[in-house]
Amino acid sequence: xxxxxxxxxxxxxxxxxxxxxxxxxxxxxxxxxxxxxxxxxxxxxxxxxxxxxxxxxxxxxxxxxxxxxxxxxxxxxxxxxxxxxxxxxxxxxxxxxxxxxxxxxxxxxxxxxxxxxxxxxxxxxxxxxxxxxxxxxxxxxxxxxxxxxxxxxxxxxxxxxxxxxxxxxxxxxxxxxxxxxxxxxxxxxxxxxxxxxxxxxxxxxxxxxxxxxxxxxxxxxxxxxxxxxxxxxxxxxxxxxxxxxxxxxxxxxxxxxxxxxxxxxxxxxxxxxxxxxxxxxxxxxxxxxxxxxxxxxxxxxxxxxxxxxxxxxxxxxxxxxxxxxxxxxxxxxxxxxxxxxxxxxxxxxxxxxxxxxxxxxxxxxxxxxxxxxxxxxxxxxxxxxxxxxxxxxxxxxxxxxxxxxxxxxxxxxxxxxxxxxxxxxxxxxxxxxxxxxxxxxxxxxxxxxxxx
Numbered sequence: 395x396x397x398x399x400x401x402x403x404x405x406x407x408x409x410x411x412x413x414x415x416x417x418x419x420x421x422x423x424x425x426x427x428x429x430x431x432x433x434x435x436x437x438x439x440x441x442x443x444x445x446x447x448x449x450x451x452x453x454x455x456x457x458x459x460x461x462x463x464x465x466x467x468x469x470x471x472x473x474x475x476x477x478x479x480x481x482x483x484x485x486x487x488x489x490x491x492x493x494x495x496x497x498x499x500x501x502x503x504x505x506x507x508x509x510x511x512x513x514x515x516x517x518x519x520x521x522x523x524x525x526x527x528x529x530x531x532x533x534x535x536x537x538x539x540x541x542x543x544x545x546x547x548x549x550x551x552x553x554x555x556x557x558x559x560x561x562x563x564x565x566x567x568x569x570x571x572x573x574x575x576x577x578x579x580x581x582x583x584x585x586x587x588x589x590x591x592x593x594x595x596x597x598x599x600x601x602x603x604x605x606x607x608x609x610x611x612x613x614x615x616x617x618x619x620x621x622x623x624x625x626x627x628x629x630x631x632x633x634x635x636x637x638x639x640x641x642x643x644x645x646x647x648x649x650x651x652x653x654x655x656x657x658x659x660x661x662x663x664x665x666x667x668x669x670x671x672x673x674x675x676x677x678x679x680x681x682x683x684x685x686x687x688x689x690x691x692x693x694x695x696x697x698x699x700x701x702x703x704x705x706x707x708x709x710x711x712x713x714x715x716x717x718x719x720x721x722x723x724x725x726x727x728x729x730x731x732x733x734x735x736x737x738x739x740x741x742x743x744x745x746x747x748x749x750x751x752x753x754x755x756x757x758x759x760x761x762x763x764x765x766x767x768x769x770x771x772x773x774x775x776x777x778x779x780x781x782x783x784x785x786x787x788x789x790x791x792x793x794x795x796x797x798x799x800x801x802x803x804x805x806x807x808x809x810x811x812x813x814x815x816x817x818x819x820x821x822x823x824x825x826x827x828x829x830x831x832x833x834x835x836x837x838x839x840x841x842x843x844x845x846x
Contacts, residue, residue, distance in 0.1 A: 429619075429620070429622075430620045430621065430623075431617065431619040431620070431622060432622045432623060432624055432625060432844075433624075433625050433841065434541065434544055434834075434837065434838040435835075436619065437540050437544055437613065437617045437619060438537055438541075438834065440619040441536055441540045441616055441617040441618075442536070442537075444617055444618035444619075445536050448529075448533060448536055451525075451528055451529040451532040451533075454529070455525040455526050455528075457525070458518070458521050458522035458523075458525035458526070459522050459525075461518045461521065461522070462515070462519050462521075465514045465517075465519075466518075468511045468514070469505055469508075469511055471503070471504045472502070472503040473500070473501070473502050474501045475498075475499070476497075476498070476499045476500075476501070477496075477498045477499075478495075478498075479494065479495070480494070480496075480497075480690075481493075481494055482494070482495050482690075482694050484694075484695065484696070495689055495690040495694055495696060496687075496690070497687070497688035497689075497690050498686065498687045498688070499685065499686040499687070500684065500686075501683070501684040501685075502681075502682070502683040503680055503681070504680065504681040505678075505679075506679040506680055506708070507676075507677070507679040508673070508678045508679070509669070509670075509672075509673030510670050510671075510676075513666045513667070513669040514666075516666045517666035517670060520659045520660075520662045520666060521660075521663050523659045524656045524657075524659035527652045527653075527655045527656035527659060528656045530652045531651075531652035531653045534652065534824045535824070537834060538820045540613070540616060540617060541816075541817070541834065541837060542820070542821075543609065543612050543616060544613060544624070545627075546613075546813075547609045547613050547621060547624060548624060548626065548627060549809060549810055549813040550602065550605045550606035550609045550610075551606055552809045553602045553606070554603055554606050556805050556809070557598055557599045557802070557806075559802070560595055560799075560802040561599055564591055564595050564795065564798060565592065567588055567591075567791060567794055567795060567798065568585075568588040568591075568592050570791070571585050572585060580791065584791045584792065587791065587792045588791055588795060591795045591799070623844045624844065625841035625842060625843055625844065626841060626842055626843075626844055626845075627813070627816075627840060627841060628840055628841065628842045631840040633812075633815050635760055636756050636760070636822070640750060640753045640754075643822065643825075644746055644749055644750065646826040646827060646828055647746060647749040647825050647826045647827060648742065648745075648746070649827070650826060650827025650828060651826065651827040653745060654738070654742055657734070657737055657738040657741045657742075658738060660734045660738070663734075664727070664730050664731035664733075665731055667727045667730065668727040668731050670727070671723040671726075671727045672724055674713060674716070674720040674723065674724075675713060675720060676713075677710055677711060677713075678709075678710070679709070679710050681706075681707075681709075682705070682708070682709050683706045684703075684704070684706075685704050686701075686702075686703045686704075686705070687700065688701055745825060748821075748825045749822065749825040749826060752822040752825050753822055755818040755821070755822075756818045756822050759811055759815035762807075762811040763811045766804065766807045766808035767808060769804045770801075770804040770805055770808050772804075773797070773800045773801040773803075774801055776797050776801070777794075777797040777801045779797075780794045780796075781794055781797075816837060816840075820833070820834075820837070
């Protein structure tokens with residue numbers, strides 16, 4: 395086990411979470427009673443129980459363990475017992491003898507040298523480690539995907555709340571314009587502008603409600619649990635900034651990413667397979683110990699008395715010619731090794747690119763939050779000024795409507811930037827192979843119960 399894999403192994407701590415008081419849907423499509431989930435931990439636990447991809451990875455890990463045990467068993471002592479009872483008829487010089495014969499034996503075989511078996515065992519151990527790394531890679535992908543979809547629901551819900559507040563503000567503004575128009579203190583164009591803005595906000599509200607419904611369905615489909623009233627992101631939470639340089643994160647990804655580690659194990663196993671096939675040219679040496687009890691001899695001829703024979707020997711088998719099959723096997727294994735090396739290279743390039751992208755997204759989100767906070771504050775002041783100016787008659791209702799639009803757009807942009815920063819942080823840690831249970835539980839601690 396490589397030390398670099400220990401951070402990812404900490405994800406196993408997630409299994410210690412208490413089982414929530416709900417049941418996920420059956421994986422075969424049948425239904426059970428499903429209660430709504432609320433916390434991020436609820437959906438984590440449900441997804442680990444529900445995901446077929448994770449179950450497949452787990453079973454592949456189990457297969458790797460079984461294959462290693464099989465390969466190990468070929469190197470351990472082999473004990474075989476044989477028994478034969480036969481009815482024999484012997485004709486000799488016109489004499490016919492009929493008799494029953496018995497032969498019993500117990501044979502112990504121990505491999506002393508078999509390069510193919512040694513290499514097969516080493517390859518099986520490496521393939522087990524590969525399957526283990528792939529399992530934890532799948533687990534990290536699943537949990538970050540659940541977190542991402544959870545925050546997409548929160549973001550969409552905040553957007554719906556924001557647009558509803560904006561619609562109320564636009565309705566109030568429209569009522570003021572309508573009242574002024576009835577008093578002939580406002581122009582018909584001002585009324586039309588307010589009505590158009592109301593229709594635009596209503597249309598946007600429908601679109602955001604549709605986005606929210608789709609986000610809730612995506613979270614349900616990956617966890618098998620209905621989405622209830624979710625815990626909200628605490629407004630006072632400050633996400634720790636990423637201070638290390640991008641090169642530090644790239645080095646971590648090359649060393650700790652579970653997908654890269656899995657491909658490295660695959661390359662090592664491919665080297666062992668080449669060695670295994672080359673072992674067909676080498677001799678095989680085994681120790682054989684046999685105990686035999688028999689009253690039959692050569693050609694099942696009856697012996698005068700029962701014999702008890704003990705045999706201990708060394709069996710040496712040297713391959714001489716196999717019709718070119720051994721050479722072809724070595725060539726095939728070499729090509730498979732080359733494929734594994736290029737697959738490792740491809741995965742390394744993809745992981746490095748994804749890590750660099752995630753790092754840039756995190757830094758960009760940090761800057762966008764700062765800009766969005768300043769923009770939200772300035773649009774709030776601008777809206778207050780426009781409303782005061784409208785009351786004094788120095789600005790038109792169109793100016794107030796534009797200020798309303800800018801203020802709520804800035805609010806939604808700020809919410810989006812905060813959620814994206816959390817998601818990109820998790821993605822960066824996942825690609826770097828440092829994502830742990832503590833990271834996910836920290837994110838869960840940033841959420842607070844919804845208001846009654």
